[in-house]
Amino acid sequence: MNKAEAAIRAHGLRVVRGERTVLRDLDFAVPPGRITGLLGPSGCGKSTLMRAVVGTQAKVTGTLDVLGRPAGDATLRARIGYVTQAPSVYDDLTVRQNLDYFAAVLDPGRSHRDAREETVHRAIADVDLTPHADALAGRLSGGQRNRVSLAVALLGAPELLVLDEPTVGLDPVLRRDLWELFHRIAADRAATLLVSSHVMDEAERCHRLLLMRDGDILADDTPDALRTRTGRETVEDAFLHLVDEANAHALQETPR
């Protein structure tokens, strides 16, 4: 892959939180128009990496370019859709009122009212919440609130979607529907998706994977190549194999 064309490109990316180094000198590239899965156990630095990409993480050093701009650049804010792990929506507004507000922040002004109405309508339909559009977000179930949060990120068709564990707490049918939606977004809108998960079976649905552990990237490859390289049946086994390998390596390097 030509690195200059990558949607996200990191070189020597390091993040320190308090005393702890959460991301250790990462080098990776995320290809445009594809779904890249960011996988690893809880606490391995997935969310921090995503926050760095979106530009909400402090104390980021090294190079991190997003859509050809340094991460956090003001012009990127309208081009990235971001879903945090906890649903960040207003519980005391209805689903539609939530989306109306965020749409107005993205594309303000009376002259864009029709475009806003369309994008709100579409986002609600995309996450399958049309029957609940006029319900208060606080009255919805956890999974439904997650989808409201996702709908906000879909507003206005952003070029890059950064989704932090978007399928947590959803039933299998909804999870399948959402992954179909992600693939549709990547295919039809040529958008880039960076999706984190700690559920390994979701890895099979991604075009590319970044496997993380303890602030390091263990592997950066396609699911097929990972399985072939490690000789394992599933991505989960491949991941475990890589972890064991890394542990053995670490033991050898510190003999005393």
Place this chain on the structure above:
Amino acid sequence: MTTSTQTPAPTPTRSSAHPPRAFSGARTLATAARVLRQLRHDPRSIALMILVPCVMLFLLRYVFDADARTFDAIGASLLGIFPLITMFLVTSIATLRERTSGTLERLLALPLGKADLIAGYALAFGALAVVQSLLATGLAVWGLGLDVVGSPWLLLLVALLDALLGTALGLFVSAFASSEFQAVQFMPAVIFPQLLLCGLFTARENMHPVLEAFSNVLPMSYAVDGMSEVLRHSDVTGDFVRDILIVAGCAILVLGLGAATLRRRTA
């Protein structure tokens, strides 16, 4: 955008016609409308905010049943203090919620200026303060016979500036509270000393010189002084102008400090 033919994308992409700026009128109005919409789903809070000051004034009038002059002095001061306290509480909790729910992080990752957010809140709560002050002032002057020499409109002006100051203080302290428990505790910490020293209980020049010096640098003192000027003078005095300028200046200063506590990047 919908007529574009070369892109297969079926939806208009996010408009770049509105580059992020520090301040945009439409985003401010959208934010104010959103805050009011949130409140509309909480009619009990609205009722409390608007009715409690009226009930307090009513009580006060009959506590000082035999002494109408005391009611004049304290009642006028309270007309300035109520909006400050209410807006302080409402804003500190509302912004704290915004911080803890993740919506603040989301908004700051969107093309929203910090000034849009703050002005949106100030506008929404300012509107509420106008309603609250209209009712409280109306009740005090026409219902309870509060004897004001100056124009009741000036009372309203001071009340509005006090509400703005309360909003500003609430926004600022919410940055230092990590829970709603703490946010509520900031009220006695920030408001009560000002309440004691503002001249409500005794004239400021009768206080110990050290306390008087303190009261000279606290904004609520000027809010109460401004109210007293309206109470006693039929025209706009130089002192009145000075008082409201100080209150307005403090409000803008603290709003600026509050804006500085909104960080796009957090640890």
